[in-house]
Amino acid sequence: MAELLGTLSRKPKCYSLYHVTFLLLISVVLVYFGYCHLNRRHRNMENMLAWESLGLRKPGGLKVVKLSQMIYPQPDLRSPTRKDVLVVTPWQAPIVWEGTFNTDILNDQFRHQNATIGLTVFAVKKYVIFLSSFLKSAESFFMVGHRVNYYVFTDLPHTVPRVHLQNGRQLFVLKVRNYTRWQDISMHRMEIISNFSKQRFQREVDYLVCSDVDMKFRDHVGVEILSSLFGTLHPGFFGHSRQSFTYERRALSQAYISQDEGDFYYIGALFGGTVQEVYRLTKACHEAIMTDKGNNIEAVWQEESHLNKYLLYYKPTKVLSPEYMWDNRMLLQMTPIQLLQWNMVIRKKRFVILIKNYETLRS
Numbered sequence: 001m002a003e004l005l006g007t008l009s010r011k012p013k014c015y016s017l018y019h020v021t022f023l024l025l026i027s028v029v030l031v032y033f034g035y036c037h038l039n040r041r042h043r044n045m046e047n048m049l050a051w052e053s054l055g056l057r058k059p060g061g062l063k064v065v066k067l068s069q070m071i072y073p074q075p076d077l078r079s080p081t082r083k084d085v086l087v088v089t090p091w092q093a094p095i096v097w098e099g100t101f102n103t104d105i106l107n108d109q110f111r112h113q114n115a116t117i118g119l120t121v122f123a124v125k126k127y128v129i130f131l132s133s134f135l136k137s138a139e140s141f142f143m144v145g146h147r148v149n150y151y152v153f154t155d156l157p158h159t160v161p162r163v164h165l166q167n168g169r170q171l172f173v174l175k176v177r178n179y180t181r182w183q184d185i186s187m188h189r190m191e192i193i194s195n196f197s198k199q200r201f202q203r204e205v206d207y208l209v210c211s212d213v214d215m216k217f218r219d220h221v222g223v224e225i226l227s228s229l230f231g232t233l234h235p236g237f238f239g240h241s242r243q244s245f246t247y248e249r250r251a252l253s254q255a256y257i258s259q260d261e262g263d264f265y266y267i268g269a270l271f272g273g274t275v276q277e278v279y280r281l282t283k284a285c286h287e288a289i290m291t292d293k294g295n296n297i298e299a300v301w302q303e304e305s306h307l308n309k310y311l312l313y314y315k316p317t318k319v320l321s322p323e324y325m326w327d328n329r330m331l332l333q334m335t336p337i338q339l340l341q342w343n344m345v346i347r348k349k350r351f352v353i354l355i356k357n358y359e360t361l362r363s
C-alpha cells in the first residue's frame, strides 16, 4: 500500500517529466514550422513587392506620364523681376505686375485644372451701350484660350448685342430689375452676385471675375489674376498714404475704417476669386449695405466702401496692379516727366476705364 502510494505519488512526477519533454518537443516543432511558414510569407511578401516594383519598372506596365517640354528663362533668385514696385503684400499675396509672371506657365497650370471662368457684368438702363465694346474687347484679351462664361445682367435683355464668341466661350443674359437711383443699381450688384453664386455659378464655373461695364480690355488679362480672392488697386491712390484714402470715415456705417487702418484703396470695378470666396464677399457686403440702410446711412462710395472694409479684414490672396484698372484721365493732369515715370511703372494698360458723361447716362 505504501509502495502503491509511493508509486502513485511518484507517478505524477514521472508524467510531468514526460509531459514537459513532450511539450518541449511540440513547441520546438511548432516554432520551427511557424518560423518556416512566417519566413515563407515574409519572403512571399518580399517577392510580391519585388514583383510589383519590377512590374512598375516594366515598360509595358508603366502608366505613362507625358511630360511636355517647357522652355523658358530660368528664374534667378538673385535678380528680382521688378525693383520699382512692391510685388508682394505683407501677408504674402502677389501683386500682379507686368514682368512678374510667365503667361505660358500659368496657362499650362490652369488648363490642367480645366478651369472655367465666369465674368459678371451689369448693364442696366443706359449702360447697355457699353456692352458691345466690352464684350468684343474681352473676346480679344480676356482669358484667351480658356473656358469663359459671360453673365450679362440687364433689365433690357433684347438690347444685348450679338457678339461672335470664340470656342469654349458662352454668354448668358440674365434679367434683373432696375432701380431709380444709380447708387442702388451699383450696390445691388453685391446682392445679385451673391444669390447667383449660391444658386448657379457654383455649378458652372470655378472662378468669378466681377467687373464694371464702362470698361474696355486693351491688353492681355489672363489667368495670372486668378486666386481664391483678389482685389484691384485704384489707380488714383497709387502711392498715397492710408489717411488720404476715401474710405468711409463715419463710425455709424458698417464700412467705417479708422485713419490708422488700411493697406490699399481697392476699386469697386474689378474683384473676384473662387465662387465660394466671391459668395462670402458679396454676401457680407450686401448685408452690411442693408444694415446701413436700416440705420439711414449710405457709404461714401457705396459698395466700393464696403468692399474696402471687407478686404481689410479678409485679405485678398492676390492684388491686381493698376495695369488692370487704368484711367486715362489721370494722364491729362500729368507733367511730361510724371508721364514718363508712370509709363515706366505701368508698362501695360490692360483694362481701361472709359470716359463717360455721367449726367446723360444716369438721367
Ligand SMILES: CC(=O)N[C@H]1[C@@H](OP(=O)(O)OP(=O)(O)OC[C@H]2O[C@@H](n3ccc(=O)[nH]c3=O)[C@H](O)[C@@H]2O)O[C@H](CO)[C@H](O)[C@@H]1O
Residues within 6 Å of the ligand: 121, 122, 123, 124, 125, 126, 127, 182, 185, 186, 211, 212, 213, 214, 267, 268, 269, 270, 301, 302, 303, 304, 353, 361, 362
Ligand atoms: C471705376 C470705378 O471707380 N468704379 C466704381 C465707381 O464708380 P463709376 O463711376 O465707375 O460707377 P458706374 O457709373 O460705372 O456704376 C457702376 C456699375 O454699375 C452698373 N450700372 C450703374 C448705373 C446704371 O444706371 N446702370 C448700370 O448698369 C454698371 O455696371 C456700372 O459699370 O463707384 C461705384 C460706386 O459708387 C462703383 O464702386 C464702381 O465700381
Ligand SMILES: [Mn+2]
Residues within 6 Å of the ligand: 212, 213, 214, 269
Ligand atoms: Mn464704372
